Amino acid sequence: MSISLDLSSNSLVGSLPVEIGNLKSLSTIDISKNKLSGEIPYSIGDCNSLEHLYMGGNFFEGTIPQSLTLLKGLLDLDLSHNNLSGNIPKDLQNLLALRSLNLSFNNLEGEVPTKRIFGNASAVLVNGNDKLCGGVAELHLPTCTNHGFTKQGKSNAFRIVLAIVGVVLGFILIFSFLTLYWIRRSKSKPPSTPLIGDQFLKLSYKELFQATGGFSSANFIGSGGFGSVYKGIIDQDTTIVAIKVLNLQNPRAYKSFTAECEALRNIRHRNLVKILTSCSSLDSKGKDFKALVYEFMPNGSLDDWLHPPMAANNNSRSLSLLQRLNIAIDVASALDYLHYHCYTKIVHCDLKPSNILLDSDMTAHVSDFGLARLLLELDDNSSQGQTSTIGIKGSIGYAAPEYGMGGRATTQGDMFSYGILLLEMFTGKRPTDQMFTDDLNLHNFAKTTLLVHFMQILDPTLIPNEEQSEEIEEDAINRTEGPIHRLDRLQDCITSIIEIALQCSMESPRERMSMNDVVRRLHLIRGKFS
Incomplete structure (x- = not known):
């Protein structure tokens, strides 16, 4: 029995939530012809039952997520008429079941693969991407010009590479000694250091985890383009706070974290949200964890x-x-x-x-x-x-x-x-x-x-x-x-x-x-x- 989700031809706006990866039983997702924006979440690769994915006619940006290559049963993929950039993931050619692929009218660049589905010009649409090259002859794309080295050029390039490798190895050796030195000096320091000034509270991942009941859904307030917000209680259960946990699967979240810290570092005004601290640490699985802690606003937005x-x-x-x-x-x-x-x-x-x-x-x-x-x-x-x-x-x-x-x-x-x-x-x-x-x-x-x-x-x-x-x-x-x-x-x-x-x-x-x-x-x- 196939299960489908069809939200096409509406006026949906905003970004596609990372929770879409929880829809593991869907065989079809159609969100084409809306006004959705932001990056395609990496979690889309968790929809392991997906056979038909239609996302054309939106404002999606960023690169095509590599996680799409995990959808081994995918038959049809349409990402046309968006603002996607970067290269076409080469591993898409390993999707043996894929029978149609529409990547037209984006800002893709680089060489088009040639194996399996990419060898069938009638099954692949890549027109409207002016920076693409290569591919099979039937696609009528310009030849990629970055591989035409002569023997002399290859020889010179080899010497340059050897010189660069030697310099890099030297830097790595020096950097390793310095890293060991600083690790020994910082062993006694806490794992989480606020990035917005020493005058703020210092909270670790463990403390934020406990303050939110393990980031439970009961304390979930909402989500945005770069993360989710939870209600928490700190200072021996006396202070209610709002904790913004960055979604680090989105590469722009790192820049967002830095931007917010820089903007809020030295500003104070009664009509600006009051930041209590930041947390840049590792979570219980050893992965990067970044969060900002604000004064809680009981009347919402x-x-x-x-x-x-x-x-x-x-x-x-x-x-x-x-x-x-x-x-x-x-x-x-x-x-x-x-x-x-x-x-x-x-x-x-x-x-x-x-x-x-x-x-x-x-x-x-x-x-x-x-x-x-x-x-x-x-x-x-x-x-x-x-x-x-x-x-x-x-x-x-x-x-x-x-x-x-x-x-x-x-x-x-x-x-x-x-x-x-x-x-x-x-x-x-x-x-x-x-x-x-x-x-x-x-x-x-x-x-x-x-x-x-x-x-x-x-x-x-x-x-x-x-x-x-x-x-x-x-x-x-x-x-x-x-x-x-x-x-x-x-x-x-x-x-x-x-x-x-x-x-x-x-x-x-x-x-x-x-x-x-x-x-x-x-x-x-x-x-x-x-």
Whole structure:
């Protein structure tokens, strides 16, 4: 009996979870024609019953995972129309059952294998990969030119290789002596050393394992592009923390870990998530283990409140206008600090509701600096002086349009993300909503709807919340104010906020507002409203 999973031709976004490797009984997985991104998880090779795998028509990137060569029963593999790069795994030609392979329209490069399925040009599609070469003649690919050595060239290359080997062996010998020396000196040191400063707590893998109940599902909070987050208790069961465990199967997770440590090393602000320590150690199986430990935020993320699941979708789980305005000011204050008041400018690069966490007082804290960049130049127009720790990707719908064309990280990129975030907070619509197709996007929708159909732009949960909050705060406003006046005041407030959001999310970076202007204007709006 074959079991299939067909999620094709939807609008699914985000990365493919590593837990897909747990679907060991599936014979068919079809997730083609969606908007999935990120790298194909290595765990896909654990689906050992898989016969048909269709992943074409998405935004997958990175290399084709070597683990696909473990699927010995695979019949059909379609990875076409993605952003995959690197070489074609040579071991794919060892899949004896493979009868069709579609790798067309990616960014693959290097030599195409020639054995087994690669010898049948009618079963292999590799067109649309301009850097591929070799393969069988029927594929009509250019000849690979990196093997044409003459005898004299081979002789010279052999001498060069011998010289390099001699130098490398010398370095290895010296390095070995130095390594032995440092191992002897560091035997008394703990196995886990925080990377973000000695003033922080020192926690080992064993302590984090115990704090989370063995990283149990009962303490699982959520997962992102680079790892999973667990709730834990430390300091003799007195302090609740959030522990972000990096998924080191993703090679970019190492860079994300470094980026977050660098970004959070010396910054302090009431609206930034507070990091308690980092852990870089070995787990119980001797494998690399990296984790970041943060202050726990009991009210979850802003995304949880703006888009609660159907079971929790009720008025008690929605935000009033004043709460949204306070959160908007909190986030703006955090970005203003990162952009203008740090010793080195920091660009967050991945601002979105799921990266805004709320504490017990509903105060917002910006989190997840896994894509952050440090700008060493004070001049935003300079193309020099930028240190990069990880490639800019951001999230679909929130990333500035110039990033999609290879633009460098700038504070204006964060301004675009903030503008989209602000529109989402007050319209209740995600930028990836199914209604946004062709040239219609959240920015254009808000711009055209604001003046003509004001009520249609509002989050449906916003008006009843405002009526309730008005009753509570009526003494602080005006006891004689009627419903019409309240609606006028609501419209003035929302209109002013949407105008700021539109200015922040302009397509041209030069036309966007600066964050210090946003903070000032939002404070004025809150003062008039409340």
